[in-house]
Amino acid sequence: MNALKRTSTIIILAALCGLAPFSPAALPEGPKAGDLILGGPLSSTDIREVIRKIDEMYRSRSSAATLEMEIVTPHWQRTLKMRVWSEGMDKTFVRIDEPLKEKGVATLRIGNDMWNYLPKTGKVIKVPPSMMMGSWMGSDFTNDDLVKEYTFVDDYTFEPATVENPESGVVYIKCTPREGVPVVWGSVLIEARESDAIPLRERYYDGTGRLMREMVFKDVGSLGGRVIPKTLELVSATKAGQHTVLRYTEASFDKPLDPAIFSLRNLRSGD
């Protein structure tokens, strides 16, 4: 059954549809860099603000981006380059550009239906919804990360966290899932820049307080008009030699997209 799980990893190519950075919300505009939270102990409202900003950092009504994913496992290493388009919560299109072996592979997801196009055979496979679980392409991202139906602000409770040797200018927030929310984490510790709420690190713990994995945000820069970390690094704390790096090369948010992108014809076009 391990093999089936591995399979579903590839299938989750489609889950890119919901890739956290690109899940849209009802917000009319993105967060603006520069919302300042100045020093001193943070009030709960301040914390809420930070969390909200982090949630919304990568959301939009529609998006188009080029990104690179580097996956390192104990058995192999690879780097994928791909272009992703998304609209609303349920339409996504992914096209892989590199490596050569997978060039032209595309995934289309509309609602609960997902198709993969395989240029080598020229065939389209429809993926059953039950296969859309587990880790994504052998990476450390899970479907939950990518579909991210749950937001920190709505589905978690949060409080300031005390850590040993806190860095100055950094705010530490402990998030605990609310009762009944289907996430497996016991708690998530978020480190963010006090000045602009840019996240630095997210540490995921299980119910017993064991560190399971860590997401590190790097390369803060301009992306599609927003100032956000362009690199996300996810490192497993339990599996040795396993980590994934996601780098955004380009992105644009909320620009109108040609609806023809999200079609089977586009899937087969190989472009």
Add this chain to the structure above:
Amino acid sequence: MAVRNIFRQKRRTILTGLSMFGGFVLGSFFIAWADGTYNGIIDMFTRTRLGHIQIHAGDYLDQPSLYKTIDDLAKIGPVIEAVKGVESWAPRVDFGGLVSVGDKSAGARLTGIDPARENETTHFDRRIVEGRAFSLAPSHEAVIGSGLAKNLEAGIGGSLVVLSQAADGSMANDAYRIVGIATTGDEMTDRTSVYLHWKDAQDLMVLGDRVHEIAVVVDSLSAGPWVTRLLRERLGDPKLSVEPWQVFARSFYNAMKADKEGMWITLLVVILIVAVGVLNTVLMAVLERRREYGLLKAVGTRPRQVFEIVMMEAAFLAVVCILLGSVVALILNSYVSAHGIRLSEPISYGGIKLASMNTELNLRSFLIPALTVLATAGLAALFPSLKAARTVPAKTMRMH
């Protein structure tokens, strides 16, 4: 004199002999049949699906993984061939994936096989119910399980698309032409299995020359254990696990073991009854002739001689019956071994259809009954003959 006595009382001899003879033949048949049926099942099971011995890398048996591979097949193959007792062997590649025909898809368990070797080892070609087996050279062909064919609404000639994650992490995908549909009798297996040519599979999954499993068939079931040991020695690689079917098919083994134990109980019962039958008749025969013995003593035969005569008679008769019985049993067992007893309705056991039960010709089906008959005859004759030796002639002669 013993011999003369025997032939004198023909009827008595015949009757006594009958119980020995009958007991022997029936006992022999029972053992041959029980052994034959069980060993037949085990053999069929191991030959057609599992192989008698399997070789894997490390702890693949407990925790299968795409990455736990046997890497130097080129070197290992000849070593296996050279081991005496090995009849044939076949390498296999195993992985999971998503398969699709038209717009229907399902999760599947894929196995890459070497067509020539697999046919020789587990008679893979016999499992094909529709279409044909693989071409010898890799030709992008696929054979799928009957249940899967139904689920995917696929037929011969259809195109099967396979999607999986290769050993280098890349997306493994390719299309294959369905040339055959196979059944194993196990519903779950048939619903999820896909077979490819192993070279195609290795290509697809970027495995190079690596395989996950080598199945070995030995020429006789009993040779299993020592061939396993020999293989381990010759291969001499601690990272390889060489296990006999009793280990890798543990649940099947346990089931067979349990049944065999049940058989021992019944065997004991059968032996008991044979013994009692012989005891009964020999005892009666000996007891009835006390007058005779008295006569013998009266004419001067020494006690010891009387004792010997009685014992020898019993022994002689037993031996003759055993020999005669052996001949008959041999004929009977050989016949049933070759032709079997046809079952009114074939039984399917673990996916294999049993249409007839056959006996097995082996030593113990003759040895055990022989010992039983001999021992009980001797035992039965012992007490009375001792008594006969000690009888007072006058007393016995007055008996009738």
Add this chain to the structure above:
Amino acid sequence: MPRTGFFIKLAWRNMLRNKRRSAIAASAIGIGLAALIFTDAFIAGMKNNMIHTATASFLGEGQIHARGFRTTQAPELTIRELAQVTKKLKDERRIGHFALRTVASGMATSPAEARPVMIYGVDPENERYLSQVDDTIKEGDFFTGEDLRELVIGAKLAKDLQAGLGSWIVLTCSTAGTGEISQELFRISGIYEFGIPEMDGGMAFIRLGMGQRMLGAGTEVHEIALKFVDSRDAGRKGLTLWQDLSAAGNEALPWTELLPQLKGVFDMTSAFLAVTGLILFTIVTFGIVNTLFMSFYERMFEFGVLRAVGTRPSAMRKLVLFEAGALAVLSLGLGTILGLALTAVAARTGIDYRGIEFAGATVRDLIYPQLSGRQFLIYPAAVFIFTLVVALYPARAAGKLNVAEALRRSL
């Protein structure tokens, strides 16, 4: 011609005159009979155990599904006319217990791992009668609390997920109809261990209500497991209840069709034991033939004397027959008592096959040989009749006896 009573008395007296010979002969036949009885009881016990082993762990003795569910496992194929079906089941007196279940294939995720599982929504009250999951709990319990989010999984799955009692697990599956992904959070409240990898590593149990909620199935269910008052009813395909319960687009099947491999094992064991029984019986008959013929020929002189003093042929025949009858009765008495004793002892202590696993089930209970009326009626009757039939030959010979020869032969 003297009355029958006379012959009976004479036959008995002759028997008792040579106690040793009668005893030996009777023992031989008696032991054979006892063996037949015991083997028959053993077969019955073994069959019962097999059925129980396979069906009691989780399968049930029969199951009802909507037609097509077994092959496709589609979540929208719930049992049709559920209310009617449950009413029929309640009214059907042959059915002892039944349990409703939702069945879905999905994933179980822990912070460390994800594994595919079959998710069963069960009703703990009734499920207890149908499955042994509650009997094999090694940690925690089987839904004794009030919490809807209770989850019971197998030891292997817990290990694979690197989780334990109290761990939070997310179960994911797709809903009926839309195929939308449904996820819910559960907390491990019980861990069981069957010793069978498929059961311990691939199943997850939640409350029926939660199962229905996750699948968007409302009040519907996918499977009803049945347990009969008399287990043998499960093997009786001819009962009307099968058709009755298969109405309206459902299909009700006994375990023999749900687990064909087990049926195979069952058949094979039956066939094996049938042949064994035959062989046993043959050996016993040999013993009878031998005994009767032997005793006749050994007593030639006696019979000769009887003829010499004027006993009529018909009386001679009758004597032989009655003696055979007397021997038979003695043997039967001995055999049945011995057989009864042996079986009763074994039935009390049981025969231990525990731990053996086959066809997807593990033997958990001892095998108890089962006594049945047949053993005490048919086998003894068969032996008795056979004895008399065999005695006909020497009886005839006794009637035709040539006195001079008989008297001469005895030396």
